[in-house]
Amino acid sequence: MPGATPSPAGELSKLFGRHLEAVCHRSAEALRACGYQALLVHSGSLLPVFQDDRTYPFEVNAPFKVWTPLAEPDCFVHFQPGQRPILAFSQPGDYWYKPPAPPEGYWTGYFDVRICADRESARALLPLDLGTTAYLGEAFAEFGSWGVAAHNPARLMRHLDFGRAIKSAYELACLREANRLGARGHLAAQRAFAAGESEFAIELAFLAACGLREQELPYNPIIALNESGSVLHYQVLEKHAPAERHSLLIDAGAEFGGYASDITRTYSAGDGDFSALIAHMDTVQQALCKDVRAGVDWREVHLHAHRLTAEVLQEAEIVTCNAEQALAAGVTRVFLPHGVGHLLGLQVHDAGGFMRSPEGGDIPRPEGHPYLRLTRTLEEGFVVTMEPGLYFIDPLLEAARADKRASLINWSRVKALRRFGGIRIEDDLAVTATGCENLTREAFRAELSRS
Ligand SMILES: [Mn+2]
Secondary structure: OOOOOOOHHHHHHHHHHHHHHHHHHHHHHHHHHHOOOEEEEEOOOOOEOOOOOOEOOOOOOHHHHOOOOOOOOOOEEEEOOOOOOEEEEEOOOOOOOOOOOOOOOOOHHHOEEEEEOOHHHHHHHOOOOOOOEEEEOOOOOOHHHHOOOEEOOHHHHHHHHHHOOOOOHHHHHHHHHHHHHHHHHHHHHHHHHHOOOOHHHHHHHHHHHHOOOHHHOOOOOEEEEHHHHHOOOOOOOOOOOOOOOOEEEEEEOOEEOOEEOOEEEEEEOOOOHHHHHHHHHHHHHHHHHOOOOOOOEHHHHHHHHHHHHHHHHHHOOOEOOOHHHHHHOOOHHHHOOOOOOOEOOOOOOOOOOOEOOOOOOEOOOOOOOOOOOOOOEOOOOOEEEEOOEEEOOHHHHHHHHOOOOHHHEOHHHHHHHHHHOEEEOEEEEEEOOOOEEEHHHHHHHHHHHHO
16 A cells, blocks of 8 residues: 555565565475475474373474464475465364464465364375475374375485575564564563562563563573573572672573574673673674674684683783783683574574585584584674673683693682673674674664663
8 A cells, every 4th residue: 555654564474475485495496406396394293291191391393483483283384386385284172272273464374274183184184195295393103104205304404404594584574573572571681680689580570571481482591690600501590589699691582483582691780890891791792793794704703702802801810811822722712612603593593504505514613612503604694693701610710720721810810700600792693795783782772762
């Protein structure tokens, strides 16, 4: 309608249409390259708890999320190039649970939606002959009789995963929204920390502000007060607030349309040394964001993070040597033992971070950096996290104290800073030809101007 402002849902629907066309195109290419005529993707099954009548919270399979934002078990997408994809939607006849309503929304018009009561009736809604169809998903009891050509063929899955790195305009819109929700949660968490709340209460504040339950988040939040910030994937969520409050490290993201945000912030309760160290790490993080543009080898960004970390260690007098010596002796890896970032999308650590090409071959990590999750050269449309860190991790410090690195570390400074745990500052970046769009900082700015 000329002159009318498109509703967000209308806009999203248009974006989804173009996105699905691209998914169909690259899936058709992958099928052709691997010798299949069609693709069947399962959303996943509910997994029963051992000797119990309950199931684990449902997690939808990533290859299914490629096609729809639907997060229901036992649904199938069947795609044959040139035809509208079929969605077999499972609506069990069950009076113990509320059956899901048939899907409705900006994306459903692009599918041939067929409602089924169970897997058997789903099979009846699919093409009779699946003999040239590749199937992606778990095997289930009656799966053997479905007659598919291949089950999770590695070569095809690799082709499909490779293409996921470059995000469409629709995917970027979802990632922006996931960041907006995440920023809202982070601001609530920051207020809860300032109010002296426990880790558990900070998580509740985060969830309430995002409007999501824990199982709807892309990953379990890491909410660490004080020295617990040194545990990279800290999971405890203490229910009692500690007697003394020094710092908060919160790594938590939200999800929209199946797409994740992955955001970390670190706060100091006081405005002393640790607060200055956070400000310094923020400068480092922003400098590293300036490295990001199409054509850049991510391994170089990671190594740059180590050079900048060495400078922080020298300036903050955490080492007794200069930055070059700290770097050469591997001391930065004591304080920054993880990768500086990873691909982000339908999975928080998105697929395909090492792939040289869809056909095969991995790009190796730099020697001595075993936890880097991305080694590819950035292309326009990649979405990556930028998450430098600096931590006081007891087992790594102990190991350094036992070898020739011991004399390079200022142990009294380490002792003074240990109670703060560590620092991580993490934003999500959409790579452009000449730089990047910082989805997270934009989201924080928008949320702050809203309130
Ligand atoms: Mn991350």
